[in-house]
Structures are given as C-alpha cells and as structure tokens.
Amino acid sequence: MISGAYLGLFQAPADYQQGDSFRIIYVHVPAAWLSLMVYVIMAVAAAIGMIWRMKMAFVVAICSAPLGAVFTALALITGAIWGKPIWGTWWTWDARLTSELILFFLYFGVMATYHAFDDRKTAEKAMAMLCIVGVVIVPIIHYSVEWWSSLHQGATIFAEGGPRMPADMLTPLLLMIGGFMFFYGYALFITCQTMVLKNERKSRWVREVISRNHSR
C-alpha cells in the first residue's frame, strides 16, 4: 500500500519537461493541503469524542497534532524557499502566510494543552475544545488569497472553471498529494496504536495481544 504511494512520489519528479523553481510545488502544496486536512480531521475527531464519548476519537485527534504541525512547518519552510527566488523575500506578513503560521501555533497549542493536564480525561476534553474552536482558521487560510490582496498566488486546483494547470503537471501533483495522505494515514495508524497500548496497558486485551504476538 505504502510502496504504491511512494512509487507515485518518486516517479512524479521524473516526468516533467521544464526544470524550474515551480517543482517546489510538488512538496509545498501537498504539505499545505495536508496541514489543513489534518486539522479538519482533528476537529471532527474531537467533536466525535465529545459527543459520543469515544476514546479512540481523542487518540486520533491528539496523534494527528504533531503530524499536522510537521506538515504546516514544511508548508511554511518550502514556501519561504520558494518565495525567495520568486518574490524576492523569504517572508512577508501577508494573509496566507500569517494565517498558516497561526495554524502552526494552534497545533502546538493543542499538544501543549493535552500535556498540561495530569488527568487524561480532562486533558482530552480541553484539547478537543481547542481543536473544535480552532477549526475556523481552516476556511480563513483557504480563502485568504481571495479575501485579501496577497503576494501568494490564487488557488490552482480548486479554481473556478477547473484546475489551472496542464495535465502533465497536475497528475504528479495529485499523486504527491495522494502519497502525503497515505503517509499521514500510515503514520497516524502507528502513533495511534502506540498511544492506545500506552493508555490501555492495564486492560486484559492489551495483555493478551502483546503476549500472543510475542509467542508467535
């Protein structure tokens, strides 16, 4: 499964004609996209955890936070590296960049909130509240390039009248986004498993699973 996604990742750069700075798009856009998607998933998971008291939902939310933070950091850094030759500056306080930076701090806020409480139930609830409230940033980031005049270019894929990109450039981009999504799913699976085992170490089923896997 993962190897399939990674084939897309490594095949992608091979099939273009022009070697130019725009190739950064193939890591910048997937990272930025995932930074938003992961936050939406966190907010949804947090809401599910709050409404239906589902323990697993909180685990998904809290395990997503560091992954989302890395995607956000990547989006900001690759954006800066891209901005330098194209805009002539690493950083400007424009709407898109600033709102993405706020998202970055939000991820850290979520992690800090969770770790600030000794009692896990309280920590989960506090963290979930922040996830849900913070989700307003997602549409702000998405529409920031339309609401405010910005150095950042407008939407490429979800533009009105279809994607503004030729197919041979768009296909690898979509493959990269797919690969990043796969990566997120896989990493989330591992980190969630780690956290569940840690949280439920006293329960009988964890004991059985661990012992059984070992004796095999």
Add this chain to the structure above:
Amino acid sequence: MNWSEFFHMGGYAFHVWTSWALSMLSLLVILIVAKRSNAKIKSELLRQYKREDRQAQQSSAVD
C-alpha cells in the same frame, strides 16, 4: 534532458533540492520516530507482563 540539467533545475537547484530534501527527510524522521516508540512500548509492556506473571507464580507457590 540529461542528469546535469536535471540537478541544475534551471538555476533553482538550491531552492528545489532543499525543499525536496527537507520534506522527504521530515517524513522519514516522523516514520522512524513513530516506529521506534511503537516498538518500545511493545517490548516495555511485554517485559512488564512477564514480570507480573513471574511474581504471580512466585506468590502462588508460596501459598
């Protein structure tokens, strides 16, 4: 396109390759850290359970 042109990236080699390297490196690091802590908790729990089993056996032997 030949290899030297490919690495040159039309003059944007530094920008393109740093971005790519940084991204792939971060993903790799995430994966390694996640896998490690996963393996760590599994071996930790296994040791804990074995220890508890031994203790349970010893105390029942004493009884």
